[in-house]
Amino acid sequence: MGDAVESxxxxxxxxxxxxxxxxxxxxAFAERGYHATTTRDIAGRAGMSPAxxxxxxxxxxxLLYRISRYGHERAHEILARAxxxxxxxxxxxxxxxxxxxxxxxxxxxxxxxxxxxxSSLSPEHYEEVLDLRRSIDRLLRGxxxxxxxxxxxxxxxxxxxxxxxxxxxxxxxxWFNVNGPRTPDEVGALYADLVRRMVGA
Amino acid sequence: MGDAVESxxxxxxxxxxxxxxxxxxxxAFAERGYHATTTRDIAGRAGMSPAxxxxxxxxxxxLLYRISRYGHERAHEILARAxxxxxxxxxxxxxxxxxxxxxxxxxxxxxxxxxxxxSSLSPEHYEEVLDLRRSIDRLLRGxxxxxxxxxxxxxxxxxxxxxxxxxxxxxxxxWFNVNGPRTPDEVGALYADLVRRMVGA
DNA sequence: ACGCGAGGTGAGCAAGCGCTTAGCCTCCGG
DNA sequence: CCGGAGGCTAAGCGCTTGCTCACCTCGCGT
Numbered sequence: 001m002g003d004a005v006e007s008x009x010x011x012x013x014x015x016x017x018x019x020x021x022x023x024x025x026x027x028a029f030a031e032r033g034y035h036a037t038t039t040r041d042i043a044g045r046a047g048m049s050p051a052x053x054x055x056x057x058x059x060x061x062x063l064l065y066r067i068s069r070y071g072h073e074r075a076h077e078i079l080a081r082a083x084x085x086x087x088x089x090x091x092x093x094x095x096x097x098x099x100x101x102x103x104x105x106x107x108x109x110x111x112x113x114x115x116x117x118x119s120s121l122s123p124e125h126y127e128e129v130l131d132l133r134r135s136i137d138r139l140l141r142g143x144x145x146x147x148x149x150x151x152x153x154x155x156x157x158x159x160x161x162x163x164x165x166x167x168x169x170x171x172x173x174x175w176f177n178v179n180g181p182r183t184p185d186e187v188g189a190l191y192a193d194l195v196r197r198m199v200g201a
Numbered sequence: 202m203g204d205a206v207e208s209x210x211x212x213x214x215x216x217x218x219x220x221x222x223x224x225x226x227x228x229a230f231a232e233r234g235y236h237a238t239t240t241r242d243i244a245g246r247a248g249m250s251p252a253x254x255x256x257x258x259x260x261x262x263x264l265l266y267r268i269s270r271y272g273h274e275r276a277h278e279i280l281a282r283a284x285x286x287x288x289x290x291x292x293x294x295x296x297x298x299x300x301x302x303x304x305x306x307x308x309x310x311x312x313x314x315x316x317x318x319x320s321s322l323s324p325e326h327y328e329e330v331l332d333l334r335r336s337i338d339r340l341l342r343g344x345x346x347x348x349x350x351x352x353x354x355x356x357x358x359x360x361x362x363x364x365x366x367x368x369x370x371x372x373x374x375x376w377f378n379v380n381g382p383r384t385p386d387e388v389g390a391l392y393a394d395l396v397r398r399m400v401g402a
Numbered sequence: 403a404c405g406c407g408a409g410g411t412g413a414g415c416a417a418g419c420g421c422t423t424a425g426c427c428t429c430c431g432g
Numbered sequence: 433c434c435g436g437a438g439g440c441t442a443a444g445c446g447c448t449t450g451c452t453c454a455c456c457t458c459g460c461g462t
Contacts, residue, residue, distance in 0.1 A: 017409075035236040036321070039450060049411050054451065056409090116317060116375075120237070160383065160391045163376065168365060171372040174317075175364065182361065190361045197398045218439080240420060250441050255421065257439095 010070075018056040020046035025063040030109040034064055034120040064117060065125045071107075071114030072132040078103055079139040089147030090201045096143060097169060097195045102188035104172040111173035140166055144199060154200035165195050211271075219257040221247035226264040231310040235265055235321040265318060266326045272308075272315030273333040279304055280340040290348030291402045297344060298370060298396045303389035305373040312374035341367055345400060355401035366396050 013019035024045030028037040039060050043050045057063050082096035104111045118129055141162035147153035155161050172187060182190070214220035225246030229238040240261050244251045258264050283297035305312045319330055342363040348354035356362050373388060383391070 015409085033234060033236055033321075035234055038448080040448095050450090051412080051452080052410055060450065120234075156394070157391055161395065164369060164392065164395055167372040167376060168369050171368040171375075174372075175368060190358055191365065193357070194362065194365055194399050197401060198395050200398060216439085239418080241418095251420090252422080252442080253440055261420070 015056065017046065017048065017052065021048070021053055021056055022063065022066060026067055026110050026113055029064065029067070029113040029117055034060075034113075034117045061120070061122055061125070064113070065121055065129075067110065067113050068118055068121060068125070068129050069132075071110050072129055072136070074103065074107075075100065075114070076132055076136050076139070079136055083139045083143055089143055089150055089152050090196065093143050093147060093199065093201070094192045094196060096140065097165065098188040098192040101169040101172050101191040102184045104169055105176045105182075105184035105187045108173045108176040108178075111170075115170050115173050137162065137166060147199060147201065152201055161198060165198065168195070216257065218247065218249065218253065222249070222254055222257055223264065223267060227268055227311050227314055230265065230268070230314040230318055235314075235318045262321070262323055262326070265314070266322060266330075268311065268314050269319055269322060269326070269330050270333075272311050273330055273337070275304065275308075276301065276315070277333055277337050277340070280337055284340045284344055290344055290351055290353050291397065294344050294348060294400065294402070295393045295397060297341060298366065299389040299393040302370040302373050302392040303385045305370055306377045306383075306385035306388045309374045309377040309379075312371075316371050316374050338363065338367060348400060348402065353402055362399060366399065369396070 010019050010022050013022055021042060024042045025037070027045060028041050031037075032041075037060075039053050040050045042060075042063070043053050046052075053060075053063075057066075078099045079096055082092050082099060085092050085095060104115075118126060121129060141159060144153060144155060144158055144162050144165075148155055148158060169191060172191070176184075176187065211220050211223050214223055222243060225243045226238070228246060229242050232238075233242075238261075240254050241251045243261075243264070244254050247253075254261075254264075258267075279300045280297055283293050283300060286293050286296060305316075319327060322330060342360060345354060345356060345359055345363050345366075349356055349359060370392060373392070377385075377388065
């Protein structure tokens with residue numbers, strides 16, 4: 001379930017060089033941050049000269065925008081799938097949190113860029129991405145509302161709890177370490193359990 | 202209780218100009234990030250010429266280091282106080298989470314720099330700050346261990362839960378908005394309650 | 403055989419960066 | 433009345449940045 005979402009890298013990006021540049025940019029932005037990354041660094045990681053970048057992308061910011069939009073679309077997809085699934089709210093929430101936090105662990109380089117570099121986007125791109133974030137928030141809040149309405153959850157502050165759950169999952173991207181003791185799937189299981197307790201299910 | 206910790210700004214910083222520079226740096230780093238902030242910007246916010254910065258600080262990185270260390274010391278102080286307090290583990294955890302998350306909301310500009318710009322520190326300063334983070338982690342884990350040992354909490358994965366709790370509180374700095382619906386104290390109360398549920402108290 | 407477009411390069415421009423320097427005020431003890 | 437230290441600035445140095453441009457090199461349809 002949802003494996004297609006997980007495995008998808010940037011494999012569908014059109015010319016090979018453009019994909020390598022995107023992958024290099026993700027790595028570099030995640031390591032150093034957007035502003036500390038130079039176009040020479042990105043091009044270098046893709047095995048090309050600095051000028052080659054501008055054949056495939058208009059600006060350095062366009063790279064960040066593509067990464068940011070791609071990541072938000074994946075995140076949205078994960079929650080939309082869990083939200084629309086059959087089964088009781090508790091199960092839908094479990095799946096949502098498990099998959100969402102696992103994605104942030106598994107793709108923590110991409111997720112780090114997606115979550116912590118959005119303020120470097122141009123105003124228009126920033127607004128566009130913010131819209132996606134608002135729908136992500138709405139999807140999760142919807143699941144919790146369903147659980148409360150069904151009498152399965154006991155939550156005092158639904159928007160606040162939804163915000164906290166999202167914040168918890170997103171922050172996985174900041175601390176997750178591949179050489180750490182937990183696999184992405186274990187993080188997903190742990191977090192799903194913690195969130196189950198948070199909503200009193 | 203703990204108000205002395207909260208209210209403390211940078212009021213104790215020695216020459217007035219040096220304090221204004223620090224405050225300007227906090228604002229600028231929080232808004233734009235360390236690398237996107239120029240020394241001209243910092244000096245401008247303090248109402249001075251760019252050169253004046255170098256009378257009080259050796260480098261731009263020294264400003265980040267001072268901010269980072271100050272913030273981690275405050276965070277450590279908050280948890281140390283809650284950890285050493287009298288009362289059952291549940292009450293100590295409540296106080297720890299309440300105060301800790303409230304601090305991250307109240308001082309979200311400082312906290313944002315403290316939590317999200319540490320990788321821009323020099324290697325030596327980074328190591329020093331990392332030590333402080335490890336002790337902060339140990340303090341929180343200690344409270345949870347006490348609760349488990351006393352039979353008050355039911356937690357399967359203690360280190361994992363401690364990590365999640367810390368992560369949850371820290372991430373407040375990222376999303377907190379002064380014009381939002383919640384006061385820092387309300388965030389503290391909400392989070393203390395969510396964490397109480399997480400540990401099964 | 404050959405033109406042409408897509409993809410790539412080396413060199414380099416204008417702007418902005420962190421930081422330094424030379425020199426100017428202002429205050430204050432002797 | 434003076435001399436020098438502390439606090440500050442205007443100017444600017446050396447370097448790096450994002451990005452451009454003239455040119456090159458292939459693979460391919462005709």
